[in-house]
Each structure stands twice: as structure tokens, then as C-alpha cells.
Amino acid sequence: MLSTQTRTIVKATVPVLEENGVTITKLFYKNMLGSHKELLNIFNRVNQAKGAQPTALATTVLAAAKQIDDLSVLLPHVEQIGHKHRALQIMPEHYPIVGENLLNAIKQVLGDAATPEIINAWAEAYSAIADIFISVEKKMYDEAVWPSWQPFEVVSREQVGSEIVEFTVKPKPASGIDLDRLPIIAGQYLTVKTHPSRHQNQYDALRHYSICSASTKDGLRFAVKLETEKDKPNGLVSEYLHKDVSIGDELLLSAPAGDFKLDEKLKNQNEIPLVLLAAGVGATPLLAMLEEQVTVNSKRPIIWIQSSFDESSLAFKKHVDEALQKASNSKKIVVYTESQSRIDDKFLKENVPAGADVYICGSFNFMQSMIDHFAVLKHQQDAIHYEPFGPKMATVKV
Ligand SMILES: Cc1cc2nc3c(=O)[nH]c(=O)nc-3n(C[C@H](O)[C@H](O)[C@H](O)COP(=O)(O)OP(=O)(O)OC[C@H]3O[C@@H](n4cnc5c(N)ncnc54)[C@H](O)[C@@H]3O)c2cc1C
Ligand code: HEM
Known part of the structure; x- marks a missing residue:
């Protein structure tokens, strides 16, 4: 349990970190990957170049700092990140390397403002956060359907x-x-x-x-x-x-x-329709979901919406049609962005029934704009599920 003093210091330093968060994490990655070259086998260097992962880590550290009084509220986020970590085979022994380099980067950027009290408080806080990750990930390693690579x-x-x-x-x-x-x-x-x-x-x-x-x-x-x-x-x-x-x-x-999966309790009912909303290669997980739904219960209403640049780039046409043929109540809509207007709130209002359970997958921009459109339509938030093909935290407002 973190002391009151530690929690007070950590919360008081959040504004400074918010100002310098991205600079700190960029420096942290540069130092860590410079001194631990073996980690270049794990980290995606293009994400480093583009700044996607540093932003995700900064967001998570700040979220943790804000919730330091009750770190359990972070658990849903830790689980989602934990899936990625487990998939990449991140091990408990990696955590102290991250901790040491993160603290050094904080010291470097804050200079004299990073007093020993602040650094000690952050060391304790990082250790508490790392312990949560390690224990969540241990369960995932135990449950993985095969070990390692x-x-x-x-x-x-x-x-x-x-x-x-x-x-x-x-x-x-x-x-x-x-x-x-x-x-x-x-x-x-x-x-x-x-x-x-x-x-x-x-x-x-x-x-x-x-x-x-x-x-x-x-x-x-x-x-x-x-x-x-x-x-x-x-x-x-x-x-x-x-x-x-x-x-x-x-x-x-x-x-x-990964935690992107059909809501188990809705698969066997026929009142709440399933909407699968794909753009480009984002059709991949949604096609598997479509197949799973028609195998478990082919009577549930299904709406398949797929956005593609043109007909030649439309993925999985044959597979989607085969799966939809097994459903007794389905609708398929294809939007070609080369010649048609993009999917907007008007389109979603006309084609997605209120109350439908919606699964979205596509580029960051596509997903963010769909999430925003559904917010305008006041579609129930917990009925919107999505999987970005990149760091998820960058899409989520914590
Ligand atoms: C949960 C999840 C599921 C996914 N599922 C799929 C899937 O089913 N199918 C699929 O195709 N992908 C999927 N992805 C994406 C996939 O993991 C890869 O990110 C994707 O294939 C790109 O990897 P890459 O090595 O080819 O590109 P990278 O080398 O990582 O480059 C990414 C992009 O950056 C550009 N780039 C390269 N160098 C630079 C540079 N120096 N500066 C700026 N930009 C640069 C490249 O042109 C490219 O467009 C998924 C991702 C996640 C997180
Ligand atoms: C408490 C400590 C940590 C936090 C808060 C954290 C946070 C995150 C976040 C938010 C993401 C993005 C997840 C997503 O894709 O949605 C991520 C991905 C990742 N993390 Fe961590 N992480 C921690 C520890 C570690 C450690 C110890 C390692 C290994 C040294 C590691 C390696 C990675 C890698 C390789 C990715 C994938 C992104 C990429 O390749 O660029 N993380 N982490």
C-alpha cells in the first residue's frame, strides 16, 4: 500500500508530467533502447518514429497517476494492454528496466525540480503499477492456449x-x-x-x-x-x-x-441485432465474428457494413457472402469511398438500429470518426466495441 505522502506527491506532480509527458517518454525510449539493444527485438521501431507508443505510454502513466488512490480503476485498461504485452511475450524481468529508464528520463527532463522525494514517490508508484501489470499478465500467460512462440x-x-x-x-x-x-x-x-x-x-x-x-x-x-x-x-x-x-x-x-469479442450473452437472442462495421483490412476480425455468430445462432439479425476504396480492394467478398447466406435475417451494405460519400451520422442513423450491438474495425481515423458519430447519435456507449490496428489507448480518452 502506498503511503499518503507518496500519493500526495504523485498527484501533485501530475500537472508537470502532463506538460512534459511526451518529452519524458520519448527520452525514456531513446535511453532504454540505446542501453538495452535486445529490446529492439520487441519494440516496433516505426511506432517509435511516429510517436504512437510514447503517446500511449504517457497517457497510461498519467491515468495511473490520477488514479493513484485506487489503482483498481485502471484494471480494464491494464487487461487490454496486458493482452498486447502477453502476445509480445513481455516478462516480469522487463519491468524494472522500464522503471529505471522512466525515472531517469523524469530526472533528466525536470532537472532540479525532480527532488529526491518526487523521484522516490514515483519509484514507489511505478512499482505498484508494475505489480498490477505483472499479476494480470501472469494469469494471461497461465491461460494462453500455447506457451511462448x-x-x-x-x-x-x-x-x-x-x-x-x-x-x-x-x-x-x-x-x-x-x-x-x-x-x-x-x-x-x-x-x-x-x-x-x-x-x-x-x-x-x-x-x-x-x-x-x-x-x-x-x-x-x-x-x-x-x-x-x-x-x-x-x-x-x-x-x-x-x-x-x-x-x-x-x-x-x-x-x-485480445479482448475484442462478441458479447457472449447476446449471441443466443434475436432481439438485439449484431452490427459489424468494417473498413479496409479491418474486416478480418469481423469476418471471424460473423462466422461465429451464424454458427452459434443463425437467426439473430445481422447487419454487415463494409467500407472500401473500390470494388477491387473490397476484401473477403466471397467469404462474407458465404457466411451471410447462413443467416436467416441479414443485410449487407458496401460503401465505396472512391465514388460514394463516407459513412457519417446520417448513414448510421438510417442503417444501424438503436440498441444494436456494434463492432467496429478499421484505421484509426475511421474508428475515431465512427465513435464520434455514434456519440452524436447517443448510441449506448457500452454497445460500441472496437479494435484499432495500433495502440488502443491513443483512441481512448481515459
Ligand atoms: C490488434 C491488432 C490486430 C491487427 N490485425 C491486422 C490484420 O488482421 N491485418 C493487417 O493487415 N494488419 C493488422 N494489424 C496491423 C499489423 O499489426 C501491422 O501494424 C501492419 O501490418 C503494419 O506493419 P508493417 O511492419 O508492415 O509496417 P511498419 O513497418 O510497422 O510501418 C507502418 C506504417 O508506417 C509507414 N512507415 C514506415 N517507415 C516509416 C517511418 N520511418 N516514418 C513514418 N512512417 C513510416 C509504413 O509505410 C506503414 O504504412 C493489426 C494490429 C493490431 C494492433
Ligand atoms: C507499467 C509499465 C507499462 C505501461 C504503463 C505500459 C503501457 C503500454 C501501453 C499503453 C501500450 C499500448 C497498448 C496498445 O497497443 O493498446 C503498450 C504497448 C507495448 N508495451 Fe508496454 N507498458 C508497460 C511496461 C512494458 C514493459 C516492461 C515492456 C517491455 C520492455 C513493454 C513493451 C511494450 C511493447 C513492445 C508494446 C507494443 C508497442 C510497440 O511495439 O511499439 N511495456 N504498453
Whole structure:
């Protein structure tokens, strides 16, 4: 239990941290990754370049500082981050490295203002926060459907949209995984550990990919969009998977993770419709959810809404149609942004029934704008579920 004095000091320093939070975390990453090069095998260096992870960490540290009187209110956020940490195989021994470097960065940025009392209070607070993460993550490691990184073989590759390739993988015998007994929760993601050789890269690169089918009959399926941005190098791992990974190759995967899943208690009823709202490659987890829903209860009303640039980039057309055919009450709407207006509150008002349970997946901008539109429509907040393909905290206002 943190002392009253420690909690008072931590709360009193929140405004200073708010002012310097992003500078502190950027310095923290620079120092930590400079002195612990082995961590470059875990952290996504493009996220560092873009500042996404530093913002997420700063937000979380501030949220923790504000809630220092009762850290249990952070638990839902810790669980969500814990899934990512477990998927990336972050271990308890990593926490002191982060703690030491975070405190050093605070000292460096605040200079004389960082008195020994302040530093000690933050050391205690960090330790309390780290203990919560470690205990939440221990449960996740215990419950993971396979330990650590296990070898899988690519058994099929299929182009499922102009920029999207679907991979089907099966566990290699050395993994000891029995595919037929693997519990799959639609909405969860796999994490792939790769070692792309581009630009003499010496480090592993880890990325998450959503499982795109509820069935494991032919293997585990995930689909990858080739990430391209004007005037930027192509995405490291998506380019590697698209160009260099073929049938027969091995991929190392950590066990499915994530808390994006259908509301269990609504699957078997037929009054509250399921709305699946996808943009681009964001269709991946939603397709698995669609398949799961029609397998469990095909009578529940389902509305599938998919936004895509044009017809050639529309992903999973065949798979979506096959799954929707099994539903007795379904509607499919496709919006091509090349020629139609984007999805806005008017569109959502017309097409999403009030009270529907809604699952959204797509780019950050897409998801943030959908969340904002639903807020305008006063759609029940706990009926909106979403999965950004990047740090989730950046989308959430804590
Ligand atoms: C929970 C979750 C589920 C996901 N599911 C899927 C999925 O099902 N399918 C899928 O395709 N993706 C999915 N993703 C995204 C995926 O994990 C990767 O982030 C994505 O494939 C990009 O990785 P990359 O290595 O190819 O790109 P990175 O190398 O990480 O680059 C990302 C982007 O930055 C640009 N870039 C490269 N270098 C720089 C630079 N120096 N400065 C600025 N920009 C730069 C690249 O062009 C690229 O567009 C998911 C992510 C999460 C968190
Ligand atoms: C209490 C301490 C920590 C906090 C508050 C924290 C917070 C976060 C947050 C908010 C995210 C983004 C989650 C998301 O994607 O939604 C994240 C991701 C991540 N964390 Fe942590 N974390 C902590 C400890 C650690 C440790 C000890 C390590 C390993 C050294 C680590 C490595 C990572 C990595 C690799 C990611 C993925 C993002 C990327 O690759 O850029 N974290 N963490």
C-alpha cells in the first residue's frame, strides 16, 4: 500500500508530467533502447518514429497517476494492454528496466525540480503499477492456449483483395499443438515474430494479425494488407509476408490474444441485432465474428457494413457472402469511398438500429470518426466495441 505522502506527491506532480509527458517518454525510449539493444527485438521501431507508443505510454502513466488512490480503476485498461504485452511475450524481468529508464528520463527532463522525494514517490508508484501489470499478465500467460512462440507452417496463400493476402497456417509437430482442440475466440489476434532482412535489419519484428475465421478446419487463417504510405518505406513486416513468405515456410506465432469479442450473452437472442462495421483490412476480425455468430445462432439479425476504396480492394467478398447466406435475417451494405460519400451520422442513423450491438474495425481515423458519430447519435456507449490496428489507448480518452 502506498503511503499518503507518496500519493500526495504523485498527484501533485501530475500537472508537470502532463506538460512534459511526451518529452519524458520519448527520452525514456531513446535511453532504454540505446542501453538495452535486445529490446529492439520487441519494440516496433516505426511506432517509435511516429510517436504512437510514447503517446500511449504517457497517457497510461498519467491515468495511473490520477488514479493513484485506487489503482483498481485502471484494471480494464491494464487487461487490454496486458493482452498486447502477453502476445509480445513481455516478462516480469522487463519491468524494472522500464522503471529505471522512466525515472531517469523524469530526472533528466525536470532537472532540479525532480527532488529526491518526487523521484522516490514515483519509484514507489511505478512499482505498484508494475505489480498490477505483472499479476494480470501472469494469469494471461497461465491461460494462453500455447506457451511462448511456436512454429507453424504456411499451408496456403490467397489474394483476398487487391492489397490483401490471406495466410493459412498449421502447427508444426514440434509445437505440440492440436489444431482440432484449439479454442478460437473470434475477434482475437495472433502475433507473428519475423526477421525481415530488409536494409540489413538485425532485429526481430513482431506484429499482430487478427484471426479471420472462426473455423480451424483447414488451419488458422489471418490476412495481411501490404502497408504503403506516400513517400515512406513500405511496412516492414507486411512487405516481408507479401514478398518473402510462401507455402511451406515456417512462421513463429504466439497464442491468440485480445479482448475484442462478441458479447457472449447476446449471441443466443434475436432481439438485439449484431452490427459489424468494417473498413479496409479491418474486416478480418469481423469476418471471424460473423462466422461465429451464424454458427452459434443463425437467426439473430445481422447487419454487415463494409467500407472500401473500390470494388477491387473490397476484401473477403466471397467469404462474407458465404457466411451471410447462413443467416436467416441479414443485410449487407458496401460503401465505396472512391465514388460514394463516407459513412457519417446520417448513414448510421438510417442503417444501424438503436440498441444494436456494434463492432467496429478499421484505421484509426475511421474508428475515431465512427465513435464520434455514434456519440452524436447517443448510441449506448457500452454497445460500441472496437479494435484499432495500433495502440488502443491513443483512441481512448481515459
Ligand atoms: C490488434 C491488432 C490486430 C491487427 N490485425 C491486422 C490484420 O488482421 N491485418 C493487417 O493487415 N494488419 C493488422 N494489424 C496491423 C499489423 O499489426 C501491422 O501494424 C501492419 O501490418 C503494419 O506493419 P508493417 O511492419 O508492415 O509496417 P511498419 O513497418 O510497422 O510501418 C507502418 C506504417 O508506417 C509507414 N512507415 C514506415 N517507415 C516509416 C517511418 N520511418 N516514418 C513514418 N512512417 C513510416 C509504413 O509505410 C506503414 O504504412 C493489426 C494490429 C493490431 C494492433
Ligand atoms: C507499467 C509499465 C507499462 C505501461 C504503463 C505500459 C503501457 C503500454 C501501453 C499503453 C501500450 C499500448 C497498448 C496498445 O497497443 O493498446 C503498450 C504497448 C507495448 N508495451 Fe508496454 N507498458 C508497460 C511496461 C512494458 C514493459 C516492461 C515492456 C517491455 C520492455 C513493454 C513493451 C511494450 C511493447 C513492445 C508494446 C507494443 C508497442 C510497440 O511495439 O511499439 N511495456 N504498453
